[in-house]
Amino acid sequence: MSTDHPLPEAHWFRNAAPYIHAHRGRTFVIAFTGEAIQGPTFPHLIHDIALLGSLGIQLVLVHGARPQIEATLAQRGLNLRYVNGLRVTDDAALFCVKQAIGAVRVEIEALLSMGLPNSPMAGAQVRVAAGNFITARPLGVREGVDYCHTGEVRKVDIEAIRQRLNSGAIVLLSPLGYSLTGEVFNLSAEEVATVSAIALGADKLIFIGTGLPAAAPSPLPRELNPQEAEQLLRSTSELPDELVCHLQSAIHACRSRVPRVHIIDQHLDGALLMELFSRDGIGTLVTAIAFEDTRRAMIEDVGGILELIAPLEERGLLVRRSRERLEMEIHHFTVMERDGTIIGCAALYPFPEEKIGELACLVVHPDYRQSGRATALLTGIEKAAKQQGLSRLCVLTTQTAHWFRERGFEPSSLEALPENKRALYNYQRNSKVFVKSL
Known part of the structure; x- marks a missing residue:
């Protein structure tokens, strides 16, 4: 049996090829929560992360451990105290924090070390590097509250992390920091x-x-710039605390x-x-870089335009244009580009005479289609015509x-x-003529 349409898997893989090339050699920092680690799909996420590493992406993983810490505290009859949204980590809590984070880190390293035949990790041989890459300092006393062993990042040992990344290892960072005094x-x-x-510089x-949550009144937008993310935070009160933190961090980054981000x-x-x-992805992208842009076409766009219009030419909806003709007329074109496509x-x-x-x-x-983009292109053409x-x-x-x-x-x-256009009219196509005053 033969078909003119590729299998869905082949179609997806072909469309992914430009991103495979674009991501190779790049540095990604991936943070996941302690809740994600407890979830049933976490082993699949680790498999996907290993796949990214095999494609030449340099990876720094940062794991959370909140539910694991809370469970360890509960076993000892303790609670992690919060004041003004900040954790207070006393001596007893710190012991539980170290115990829980150590267990989580070992679990992640074990999953990254899998290599059983007939499994997604077969032959992966992932190397994991963890260590004292984060220098921290104490939050100290704020508004009369001593936050004890709760700290903030003072410095990241970039040189050491880069050495591990350049050697082909995945760097794993835990939410612990160390001070020059050994704390x-x-x-x-x-x-x-x-x-x-x-x-x-990831x-x-x-x-x-x-x-x-499933009951949220509206989904999170697919794309935001920092200003739009700030506006969303100001105008929406239903966002979960974790998502608020993600958006605030995205704006800062x-x-x-x-x-x-x-x-x-x-x-x-x-x-x-x-x-x-x-x-288009499946999550929310926060970026200060224009993800989609409408601009004057350049000679480098010829291939993309030909690929875009070819199906309509095949159906007879457009007059065929050769590459040579398109190259000669490229200065007449406006293109809408989305993430390089x-x-x-x-x-x-x-x-002009007429x-x-x-x-x-x-x-x-x-x-x-049905997204308003064709109307936006028309509006741009009308504006350009008036300017001329x-x-x-x-x-x-x-x-x-x-x-x-x-x-x-x-x-x-x-x-x-126009007279020149009228002389070239194709009576076989029998196209209808429409005119709009500007």
């Missing part, structure tokens, strides 16, 4: 991950946490030159791979007449076309 401090895993990502900081729900098995190896294009061919322009080759990728002193815009179409009518184009005759 141990209980730290926030969120802070360890954020400060480490900034100090390393390409990505990834938080894997509990996400929004982005403004400290970490290009992209991803927030992923730990309950979605395979979410890490989907976030990193698909164009051309997802939309449109062309404006001006006829003060009219032709709108042509307006295409949006099937994954992004044109007073009307014409278009030839065979199957999208209603779409143009809904956006102010009126049916017209061949005589409304």
